[in-house]
Amino acid sequence: MSVKQLHTLSVEDKIFKNLDGSDDWHIKGYEKRGGYKGLDKILKTAPKDIIEQLKASALRGRGGAGFPTGMKWSFMPPVEEKPNYLVVNADESEPGTCKDRDILLYDPHTLVEGIIIGCHSLGAKTCYVYVRGEYIDEADHLQKAIDEAYEAGFLGKNILKTKVDVDIHVHTGAGAYICGEETALLESLEGKKGQPRMKPPFPAGAGLYGCPTTINNVETVAQVPPILKKGVKWWTQFGRPNNHGTKIFSISGAVNKPCNVEAPMSIPLKTLIEEHAGGVIGGWDNLLAVIPGGSSTPMLSAIQADTILMDFDALREVGTGLGTAAVIVMNKETDILAVMTRISRFYKHESCGQCTPCREGVGWVWRMMERLSHGDGEIEELDQLFKVTKKVEGHTICAFADGAMWPVQGVLKHFRPLFEAEINKAKKKSKQNNTAKSA
Amino acid sequence: MSDDNQITLTINDQKVVVDKGTSIIEAAKQSGIEVPHFCYHKRLSTPANCRMCLVEIKGAPKAMPSCYTMVGQDMEVYTNSELAQNSQKGVMELMLINHPLDCPICDQAGECDLQDMAVSYGSDRTHFKEEKRAVPDKNLGPLIRTVMTRCIHCTRCIRFATEVAGVPEMCATGRGENMQVGTYVEKALESELSGNMIDLCPVGALCSKPYAFTARPWELEHTDSVDVMDGIGSNIRIFHRGGKVMRIDPVECEDINEEWISDTARFSYDGLNRSRLTTPLRRKGKSLEACGWPQAFDAIKKAAGKASKPDAIAGLAGDMFSAEDLYSFNAFMKTTLKTDNVDARTDGSTMTGKHRCKYVFNSGIKGIDKADFILIVGANPRLEAPVLNARIRKNVLSKRLQVAVVGAPCDLTYPTMHSENTAIILDQIASGEHPFAKQLEDAKNPMIIVGAAATLARKDAPQIMYRLYTIADQYRVVNKDWHGFNVLQQKPGRIAALDLAVYPEEKGKDTAGILKALADKKIELLVLYGESDIPPESLKGAKTTIFIGSHLSPYAEVADIILPAAAYTEKTALWMNTEGRAQESKKAVAPPMQAKEDWKIFRALSAEIADPLPFDTQSQLRALIVKRAPVFENLNTFVPPKWESFGLAGHILDNAFEQPVRSFYKTNEIMRASQVMTECQDLADARADVNAKQRKVG
Amino acid sequence: MTAQENTLLKQSDENLALRGARVQIVDDEKTYTWPKKLDKDIKGIIAKYPSGRQASAVISLLKLAQKTFDGWLPVGAMNLVADTLDMPPVRVYEVASFYDMFFTQPVGKHVVRVCTNVSCMVRGCYKVLSEIEDELGVKAGETTSDGMVTVQEFECLGSCCEAPMMMIDDHYHGNLTPDKARDIVKRVKEGDVPTEASK
């Protein structure tokens, strides 16, 4: 099967038509761009059929893990005694990621419409949107959009006379990366520390307040209406099988024009950077490495970056992941050891602290990174560092600790010689100092 | 083996059959395989956060926590495969990197889970070269000493405080490696059960403050015994060295105290070494002088000889006595001194030993686990029996149990329904007017808990008991399969006193009669055995007053002759707990200096005055006890008595129930002598003051 | 990345002191009450959640308390939140000390949070930070002596395409250069806090 490799999207094909904020983000603007059209028809479709279409579209979660959304939604039980909930994850804290922010700021109604359909499909009457605490203007735009939607009759009781009831509440966080992890998010939403829960039970069985709950990323939810409206065929023309659709890529770091851009899945990384982000500062040859999907994903070397396609499966094949599709570009001016050490410090700062390996391990790893990146240590300690990451990885409640270890494993894989050079340099220097002293 | 509730699996290739819903770690334990663990504790929730218990399950992509993962049919579990061992070793190393190497000065050394597991599962060296974390210690009050750098964040203490004690005061603030366990705001813990956190803490982060640096576990001898600070008879282990009690820990006993004990049981032992009577004393004018046993006995003999008639002699016994103590005292008074003016019910209760069902905890403490509704009448189980209260709480939290209270306002750490505080509510319940009646009616296993202290000493106790009998009868509180009528006795000696009839059996005076006779100057010889709630002033007036007890008490003021007796740690004895279950305490240490075991004192004294009492040895004494009350024969077994009617018809007074316990940390002479308990009581009083003030403002 | 920038990767966690995680706090026993005018807001916040689930409002109320009482959370203010939501105080302390945006120690009137995470770092945030530190005469984690400004090194603020960036009080400022940052902070120092969003 030949795959049409699209590199850019026409305005019609874009889901987030106002991602750059050039147009009106209020309801009027959104409706002008085609929003809320056909909503009543979808609300009259049986949830079962909606979920079937999502399954056929192979939409995969945009929050990082890439779990098939249709399948996730099919886990929700029918409403019995307890209410069902939809919770939207707008905690966006993965370093490098800033796509949900622009959706909230410039196209919040895409999310609102997605939530209405999501609630209908999941049998939920209430949706909470967990917005990270720092997104104050963003939460404000979303709240205004919700107010406008109530006023227009798209929210509340008996929406568009379809007997569907939906209420949306904005809940803001207060600064903790771990609250993006879905069960930590639920804990936080319930008024506790954001510490991930053991599974089972899975949220679809017992989530928010012990009720069946589905948690999805902002982008995932916002992409549902266009899929249903334009059809599975339209959606699957983009990207390779099992990776279909459009996707917002956040391109930051050493590029000439950092930006959020909605592009077809499976776009070559090089094209993405060159065509949409103004190219690498200093030219493609000045590229050092690329983090493809937010700070948790292991980096790609410049050579890999040359040919890699940006989708879930292609990146998994080379030992990394699409994550949140936050592309962080580093060129040869970047002190990559310092940057990776900084990332380690981030994880040390953000560990929730309940699991022993994570609580103790991320701090240890950061301190070793700090030392070894300055050449303070022995070359054997690089193996030691790798071993420590293996002691942490896979031994914890949530995937945070894995995400904290992968980038370190990545830098050891690609840039071990840089560490060795630092260590040798420091050794030489201290030897010189010693001979100078004894002379 | 086709039972639906059984699951067959293999652990390390060994076939294991366990109940459905068992965790892997418990299944392994049942088949003799120990999986290392820290956060897991069978009586607490399972957060699975220490990650120490990781095991391999065939087919699972990663090692799984065995504490959280339930067994599945045909599961293949390996606790010692390469994957499992690597996981455990890795976690152990990470656990230790920030743990101080201060075992030589740590009180936990020798009984530390971390130490043990580091030896079994750790590697002998670490690759950790960074600086270790230091955490400031917290001030949690007079009972618990903290060395927080040692904390491994297992959160057992937090879960205990929140889940079992019901006093959520412990928390983990901060995040990641900066997470700190403590109270955040400096504050003494307010729980009556806080000492259990010391046992739960797998390392030396929470230690006993009074025990700090006093001994090493391997130097201590220990003796299993029974606690007598309240009436439930918690099983304890007394640690001692050189004749001194150094520490008291709980012993697991599913039926009574699970594995908890109250702070009074654990920490009052310093009272055993303070204010003790160590030699007989005789009054010389205003002061008391030491004398020998013969001189003291001689003086008593003279006083007894001088007494004009048996009715001029009287004896009162306190609340802290074993069956041996009470039997020998009773026999001494009734046979040797020939008086029937004897009473151990110094609170004024007139209840007798007839119908045992009216004064014991008939359902057994374990019965609480079956109850679905409890009506508490005139009791505060939190202060009268903290461990029993925790058991009620456990069942309330699991949503199987509701609790209603008729009595003084109290916070029992779980949600309760309170009626107005007056005894006539019982009339309304009996007549079905009160909402509690409906709840009793609807319950499958309804239970009534009557507080002995606040109820049975009332003037209208017989009428109240009658009403309670009617209620119990009417609402099937007692039926073929269920016996839910319970009396909670706070005083450890009361049931034995009733069983052994330590009260007037013929025409003698009871407590009230004795006090009146004293006031009327009609008593010539008064024998005070131990302290009670009667104020010393009311005990003045006898020509000669003898005090026999373990502690120098305010009663010494009125006493002419004082004999030093043994405390509960110093005698092998039978104790009857609130359930009416006999348990034996073992002598851990000898009575101090010249003090003697109580029954020996009465036996010797009887020989001095008249014919010796008919027992020379403790086993002879026991035989007599069992003859009088056969319930003492079966140790450690709980025999629910027959259900018979009791009480007297008549009016109940429209009076409030009083608070049964005023000073929790000072309910007996040992606690009153204890410095540690004094500190606790001072803090509690200060808190009560602040609360009272706030209530006034609000 | 220069060596000087490297040393800015501080060993100690500068935000910790402000979060109060290091010390056991002694309660000053001051009691706090909500200003009457907030009654409606508080009711509105609690009403978002099902009845009996009022603890869900804890973050929002802590934020409100922090805004109302001098920009930080004394024990009494946390107790007030606990009281309002019928929660054990320790559960509120846990929440307050868990999240980065809460302060359990006094802070300046304005808070400047400079993102120093990866995308911003690649684009020179440490130059921006040292310029700001220079201008204010304090290091990250500290407050100016006049109590006007606290500077924090912050984790990724989710505005990576505008790196380097910072947040001042409630607003983002992106595409910074050291000069631009200095100008903005100068204004903040004088109490003239820019509120225009970054784009």
Ligand SMILES: Cc1cc2nc3c(=O)[nH]c(=O)nc-3n(C[C@H](O)[C@H](O)[C@H](O)COP(=O)(O)O)c2cc1C
């Ligand atoms: C440490 C950690 C942080 C995460 N942060 C976020 C986040 O900020 N936003 C998000 O949408 N998902 C985040 N996730 C993923 C969520 O757990 C969850 O998979 C996602 O919200 C599901 O939505 P989706 O199926 O639409 O992708 C995070 C996961 C982990 C392990």
Ligand code: SF4
């Ligand atoms: S892995 Fe880390 S962040 Fe995740 S639950 Fe465990 S301690 Fe918390």
Ligand code: FES
């Ligand atoms: S004992 Fe299982 S994770 Fe701690």
